[in-house]
Amino acid sequence: MAHQFKNDLAGFKADLEGIAIEENPALVKQKSRDFFWYSPVLKRQLDHVTADLIVTPKDEAEVVRIMKAAFAHDVPITARGGGTGNYGQAMPLSGGAVLNLAELNKVKSITPGSVVAETGAIVAQIDKETRAHSQQELRMHPSTANTASIGGFVAGGSGGVGSIRWGGLRNLGNVIRLRVVTAEAEPRTLDLTGWDLHKAVHAYGTNGVITEVEMPLTAAYDWVDVLVGFDDWMTAVRYADELAHADGLLLKEIAPIAAPVPHDYFLRHQKFIRREQSVVVLMVAPQSMDAFLAFTQRAKGEVLIRYDQASPADLKGLPPAFELCWNHTTLRALRVDPSITYLQTLYSPPDHIEKIETMTRIFGDEVPGHLEFNRFDGRIAASGLSLVRFTTEARLEEIIRIHEDHGCPIFNPHRYTLEEGGMKQTDEIQLAFKKEVDPKGLLNPGKMIAWEDPNYDYRSQKTYLFPGLQQAS
Amino acid sequence: MAHQFKNDLAGFKADLEGIAIEENPALVKQKSRDFFWYSPVLKRQLDHVTADLIVTPKDEAEVVRIMKAAFAHDVPITARGGGTGNYGQAMPLSGGAVLNLAELNKVKSITPGSVVAETGAIVAQIDKETRAHSQQELRMHPSTANTASIGGFVAGGSGGVGSIRWGGLRNLGNVIRLRVVTAEAEPRTLDLTGWDLHKAVHAYGTNGVITEVEMPLTAAYDWVDVLVGFDDWMTAVRYADELAHADGLLLKEIAPIAAPVPHDYFLRHQKFIRREQSVVVLMVAPQSMDAFLAFTQRAKGEVLIRYDQASPADLKGLPPAFELCWNHTTLRALRVDPSITYLQTLYSPPDHIEKIETMTRIFGDEVPGHLEFNRFDGRIAASGLSLVRFTTEARLEEIIRIHEDHGCPIFNPHRYTLEEGGMKQTDEIQLAFKKEVDPKGLLNPGKMIAWEDPNYDYRSQKTYLFPGLQQAS
Ligand SMILES: Cc1cc2nc3c(=O)[nH]c(=O)nc-3n(C[C@H](O)[C@H](O)[C@H](O)COP(=O)(O)OP(=O)(O)OC[C@H]3O[C@@H](n4cnc5c(N)ncnc54)[C@H](O)[C@@H]3O)c2cc1C
Numbered sequence A, B: 001m002a003h004q005f006k007n008d009l010a011g012f013k014a015d016l017e018g019i020a021i022e023e024n025p026a027l028v029k030q031k032s033r034d035f036f037w038y039s040p041v042l043k044r045q046l047d048h049v050t051a052d053l054i055v056t057p058k059d060e061a062e063v064v065r066i067m068k069a070a071f072a073h074d075v076p077i078t079a080r081g082g083g084t085g086n087y088g089q090a091m092p093l094s095g096g097a098v099l100n101l102a103e104l105n106k107v108k109s110i111t112p113g114s115v116v117a118e119t120g121a122i123v124a125q126i127d128k129e130t131r132a133h134s135q136q137e138l139r140m141h142p143s144t145a146n147t148a149s150i151g152g153f154v155a156g157g158s159g160g161v162g163s164i165r166w167g168g169l170r171n172l173g174n175v176i177r178l179r180v181v182t183a184e185a186e187p188r189t190l191d192l193t194g195w196d197l198h199k200a201v202h203a204y205g206t207n208g209v210i211t212e213v214e215m216p217l218t219a220a221y222d223w224v225d226v227l228v229g230f231d232d233w234m235t236a237v238r239y240a241d242e243l244a245h246a247d248g249l250l251l252k253e254i255a256p257i258a259a260p261v262p263h264d265y266f267l268r269h270q271k272f273i274r275r276e277q278s279v280v281v282l283m284v285a286p287q288s289m290d291a292f293l294a295f296t297q298r299a300k301g302e303v304l305i306r307y308d309q310a311s312p313a314d315l316k317g318l319p320p321a322f323e324l325c326w327n328h329t330t331l332r333a334l335r336v337d338p339s340i341t342y343l344q345t346l347y348s349p350p351d352h353i354e355k356i357e358t359m360t361r362i363f364g365d366e367v368p369g370h371l372e373f374n375r376f377d378g379r380i381a382a383s384g385l386s387l388v389r390f391t392t393e394a395r396l397e398e399i400i401r402i403h404e405d406h407g408c409p410i411f412n413p414h415r416y417t418l419e420e421g422g423m424k425q426t427d428e429i430q431l432a433f434k435k436e437v438d439p440k441g442l443l444n445p446g447k448m449i450a451w452e453d454p455n456y457d458y459r460s461q462k463t464y465l466f467p468g469l470q471q472a473s
């Protein structure tokens, strides 16, 4: 269904009287990018991509007007929150308008157990307000909480800090309600709940523009950041796994990272870490500290630093522990060594530990281990965010293939489509919903293969290339 | 090490000037009993058991004086909280004094994530105060919350409502600190934390008298009580299991109970339940209701009643849903049919569903199913509290043996010792601690086989009979 868009910008702008529009090419390009450059593959493919203009609504009514104009004038619309996504999720492959939702940023209401916020609200800001209101916080947040929007998290993220307790965003109950504006001649606003949420969660903004989200909250604590060191990587992994299985210990984050990554790339923490130490990064509830320390001592883990007892001198300039985790691990490595990239792997139980051991044995320091423990359908699993010392795209593909041959599926972060980064199959529910709410395919073109090419063969092993992708000039 | 106690009551009383003592035989007998009569076996063995007197301290200093006097005069001491324990846990097998801790009942302090209370504080009262203070509650409570003491729960209980999220009391982190008074010539007060907690948790008061507990708290919600009906038992079980694995749904209780138990024995709920319906009893957080209902609808469960939307007429006289669960299921059955008793089974993952199905096939309505889903070392497991339509002790033993032969271990509720009701082996840590803090064996005599008979052979298949057990008159 991929087609050329008329992209009548003059008509589009004429309909948007009173709504903020930015056309300065440098600023437009800046807001057309995300963290796609993590991937050497995407960097090559997408570096030239830019929108024609940025449009910044200040409320839902303006979003409706914009979508109506987009439909009338056939202008592709790529929604954007904080622009911290990876994989070029928020990049306007066919040009058109980037819909900047940063100004829809109010926290609208807080009750025991839930919060309603506008899509552009910054994740950390929500936590700040819910804490002040009633000692509550979101169940999970990306490690980019300080810059990411809640709508962008739901549309583009998967989970993060807190997923060890609550699983991922895809799990029923981790989003309560989404309000979306459709891309139709007369845009509708729909409130999605229950199973319907799946239509728009993790759809990269291809299935309606989210204007408002309702998320569950949980109790907020003064989480204690702790780094625990082990001289052996697999000992660190097993410690993390057992900790994750300890039902009475309340933790918000458990991430083992293999030596020498912590020492070499966590520059501000370097003084606490020996080079041969693999580190488990943790966030522990204060009421669990006693038990956690007893557990750690028995496991012979070395507490390298606990933030609650560190001196002001030691704490100075230290980022929070969660900014060593998730994709921040990769970011810190990239800053020191730009040749580094990464993979996303699922090590599913019950033999996740054995699989991790096998990958470690095969790749050694070419693919240094980084795991995020989390809950996966009620079971403890490990998500790999292994670093890769990148050499060639061919070798990268080979590394991916070897993982998959050993039962470790890869969610490929070097692809810009939903399917290739995900389950490698058509999501019939999302496809049907797109047909309903976005008949012209205006929303984030090129991201849903099932829409663009219904006959695409996912087993072809080839990378999907969106025919509508802007040509590099 | 079992020996006859001098039990010099005159000397004991003389030392307790100013401390409340009760000697009226009827009142003493009443406070010497618990819910042992659930078991026809224990009823036969223990019905005659009574203390010589009840002593009721009002603070820790009085507890210390009592323990010093007990040591000096060789008087056995059986601690008692609410007296709601099963298995004769709080029954003074060798007479002596029952130490009634009901007046040590203050909630001493509440912080984000934890509460400190005196041992005799009623569990529901703690929740009431922590809710009022900061919208917090205990992670788990027994279904007897309205009458049980927190110290009795820790010393005699195992878990309960909330264990689906937090596991059991035995899990590191589910008790933060216990303060115990020893049974020595000069009684000491010890604060146990970390691994040391195991010395006194679930020790039936054989390892020191608890005076104060510190417990973790979690967020309190207006839990919605829901009963969901299925026409097929195993469908109900599978629904419960999947629900328990749904990480994004916050539930505090998941208990499937096989037809015709709900209809026949839940008299106040009878009007909502058809006789052929198996029922899953649930407590759902309000913020999870939408998702929960979506889940239940897809599973074709029939919502029989949800308390948040029931009419005042329907709600009138209805007990809370959790008082249909745990040992309350048995209690309600016993009230209608006194011949009923029960078993405690562990169906451990990953094949817990298959095991349940096998037991159902073998026993049918002789052993109607009742399961409590909970977390067990990080995995979802089902604890069976199956009812048994009792015929003879021999048949009861046979039912137990068949369970065990099929890999379903029984925690025998028809035995009064720690070991026979538990792991059927010596707990070396608890034994060593008893030697240290109770050298005369004064605390709850007869409950720890390892102490009474170090050479006892647990594989003998025979019931342990405590030689010091009072003779029936
Ligand atoms: C260092 C680093 C660490 C990260 N850590 C994590 C992590 O822990 N967990 C995680 O899940 N992700 C992580 N990410 C990815 C990303 O930061 C998060 O998913 C973040 O929540 C995205 O929010 P955003 O506002 O920046 O979204 P954007 O990047 O602006 O958008 C993401 C996607 O959502 C769409 N979108 C945005 N707003 C809307 C809307 N209102 N309606 C419809 N579609 C919309 C966009 O079109 C795009 O497809 C990380 C990225 C980096 C660079």
Ligand SMILES: Cc1cc2nc3c(=O)[nH]c(=O)nc-3n(C[C@H](O)[C@H](O)[C@H](O)COP(=O)(O)OP(=O)(O)OC[C@H]3O[C@@H](n4cnc5c(N)ncnc54)[C@H](O)[C@@H]3O)c2cc1C
Residues within 6 Å of the ligand: B034, B035, B078, B079, B080, B081, B082, B083, B084, B085, B086, B089, B090, B101, B119, B141, B142, B143, B144, B147, B148, B149, B150, B151, B152, B153, B154, B155, B156, B157, B158, B159, B160, B161, B203, B204, B205, B206, B208, B209, B210, B211, B325, B326, B327, B328, B331, B444
């Ligand atoms: C209908 C019913 C439902 C139940 N449901 C549950 C359930 O859901 N979960 C569960 O775990 N149990 C359950 N039980 C068992 C029991 O009610 C609980 O374990 C309860 O918490 C015991 O508290 P209590 O104050 O009544 O203890 P008691 O019965 O007074 O004592 C229990 C044990 O602890 C010891 N003890 C009490 N206080 C102290 C102290 N201060 N120091 C040292 N030892 C002490 C006693 O000696 C005894 O061995 C149930 C019982 C019944 C009858």
